[in-house]
Amino acid sequence: MHKFRLMLGPGLAMLGAAPMHAATLFMGSYPDRLLVFEESKGAVTGTIKLDTGLPTSMQLSDDGKRIYVTTITTGGIEVIDTATRKVINKFSLNDGTTRYRFWGGVPDPTGRYFYTVLSKFDKGIDRYTVSKPMYGVIDLKQQKVVRTAELDKEDERSGSWRAGYKVSPDGKTLYAFGENVAIIDLTTLKVTDRIDLAKPEGAGMENVGFGGTLDAIRTPGQYVALFNAADTYVHNKMFGLARFDLSTRQFDFTPIGPAPDAMAGLQVTPDGKQAYTVVTNGKYGNKRCEFWHMDMASNAVVDKAEFPCRSRFRLGMSIDGAKLYIYGASYDLEVYDARTLKHEVTLDLGYDTTGAGMVAVE
Numbered sequence: 403m404h405k406f407r408l409m410l411g412p413g414l415a416m417l418g419a420a421p422m423h424a425a426t427l428f429m430g431s432y433p434d435r436l437l438v439f440e441e442s443k444g445a446v447t448g449t450i451k452l453d454t455g456l457p458t459s460m461q462l463s464d465d466g467k468r469i470y471v472t473t474i475t476t477g478g479i480e481v482i483d484t485a486t487r488k489v490i491n492k493f494s495l496n497d498g499t500t501r502y503r504f505w506g507g508v509p510d511p512t513g514r515y516f517y518t519v520l521s522k523f524d525k526g527i528d529r530y531t532v533s534k535p536m537y538g539v540i541d542l543k544q545q546k547v548v549r550t551a552e553l554d555k556e557d558e559r560s561g562s563w564r565a566g567y568k569v570s571p572d573g574k575t576l577y578a579f580g581e582n583v584a585i586i587d588l589t590t591l592k593v594t595d596r597i598d599l600a601k602p603e604g605a606g607m608e609n610v611g612f613g614g615t616l617d618a619i620r621t622p623g624q625y626v627a628l629f630n631a632a633d634t635y636v637h638n639k640m641f642g643l644a645r646f647d648l649s650t651r652q653f654d655f656t657p658i659g660p661a662p663d664a665m666a667g668l669q670v671t672p673d674g675k676q677a678y679t680v681v682t683n684g685k686y687g688n689k690r691c692e693f694w695h696m697d698m699a700s701n702a703v704v705d706k707a708e709f710p711c712r713s714r715f716r717l718g719m720s721i722d723g724a725k726l727y728i729y730g731a732s733y734d735l736e737v738y739d740a741r742t743l744k745h746e747v748t749l750d751l752g753y754d755t756t757g758a759g760m761v762a763v764e
Contacts, residue, residue, distance in 0.1 A: 430758025454478025
C-alpha cells in the first residue's frame, strides 16, 4: 500500500503507487452528512446528504450491500446502497407530539426490521412524558415502530440501552452487548439469558468509541470482540477475546491479561492473524493512550506504542490492515503504520466528524 503524504488541502493528496487493496470509508459528519473517503486517494471525494439529520451510528449489513444509519435530529433511519452510494430508504420516527431517542441498532437478516433500544417522549399540554428504555422493533417498510417492551431493571442499570447489537442468522434472537450480554427472544422481546461478560470500554476512555462493524471479526454467524471478565476468586478484572456462536448461543472466552482502566475497539487484519486495540490508563493530566498489537494465534500482546490522547476519538483500520486510523470529533484523520505503530501523517478531511463510526467497503 502507498504511503500517505502531506495533503495541501481537502481532496489534494500526493500519492505514491496505487494500493493493492483500496476501500471506500464512510464516516459521519456534522450537521447531516456521510463522508466518502477513498483510501486510494487519501481524501474525501464526496458526501451523502442525510435528510433526517445528524448521524449517530452506522451498521453494515452482513452482505456488505447496505449501510443502516441512525440520526438523532429527527429520530431517523436512512439506508445507503454501498454500490451506488445513494439513499434508498429514509424516514423519521418523530412527529408533532411524539419523539424517539435511540443510539444505534441492527437490521434483521432480511433487512425488513431494525432492532434497537429506545425511549419515547410524548408531548402533553404542559410537559413531556418520558418512557422507560424499551426494546423496539422498527418496520423499515412501514417506517414506524411496530413493537416495544420495557427493559428489565437489571438490563436498564447495566447499560443495555446503549449497547452493541447482533441478530442470530435465523432472525429469532437479539444479542445486546453492554455491561453484560443480554440474549433476547425477538418473538416476545424478553431476555432469556444473560452472560457475565462486559464490553471493555469505560468512563476512562472519555467517549472513545467502537468503530461500527470494523470492531469484530466478520465471520458469518459469529461475533468476536474484546470483553472484560472477573475471576471467581479475588474478582480481579481481566480482558480477553470472546467468540459467540449466534445460532447456538454458545461462547468461548480466552483471557489475555489484566484489564487496563479502559479499552475500546478490536481491529483485525484480513488474514485474522493480527489485531489492534486502543487502551487508556489514568485520567486528565496523567492519562496515557496506547495502541496494543495482539497476536491472534497466541492470544498475546506483542507490542505497545503510546500516541497523543484526544478527549474523544475512534479507532479504525484500512481494508488491507496496513494502516490504523484515529479520528472523530475533529476535522482530521491521523494515519499510523500498523506494523511499526508509528505516526505517518495527519490528513485534513475538511469536515467535522461525529461519533457515528467508520464503515469500510471494497
